[in-house]
Amino acid sequence: MKVCECKTLTKCDFSGCSNWAKYSFATKGIFKHDLCFCQDCLKQMYEALAKMQTPKPIESPFKYGKKLKKISEEKL
Numbered sequence: 001m002k003v004c005e006c007k008t009l010t011k012c013d014f015s016g017c018s019n020w021a022k023y024s025f026a027t028k029g030i031f032k033h034d035l036c037f038c039q040d041c042l043k044q045m046y047e048a049l050a051k052m053q054t055p056k057p058i059e060s061p062f063k064y065g066k067k068l069k070k071i072s073e074e075k076l
């Protein structure tokens with residue numbers, strides 16, 4: 001699956017949206033046709049997906065500092 005710039009002049013596929021599509025989602029037959037959407041809908045879709053995804057735990061800076069210290073000690 002790949003998002004590319006829409007080459008043909010197509011209306012945005014999202015219901016209630018009357019913008020021209022700027023991007024298309026190449027689905028290689030998963031959908032009947034490529035999903036075309038505009039910049040606004042891309043942003044909305046991205047925000048919705050971001051909310052769904054659980055963020056990866058970030059390593060605490062404290063831990064990281066310890067690791068760095070160890071490396072510098074090894075160098076000495």
Ligand SMILES: [Zn+2]
Nearest residue numbers: 012017038041
């Ligand atoms: Zn749209």
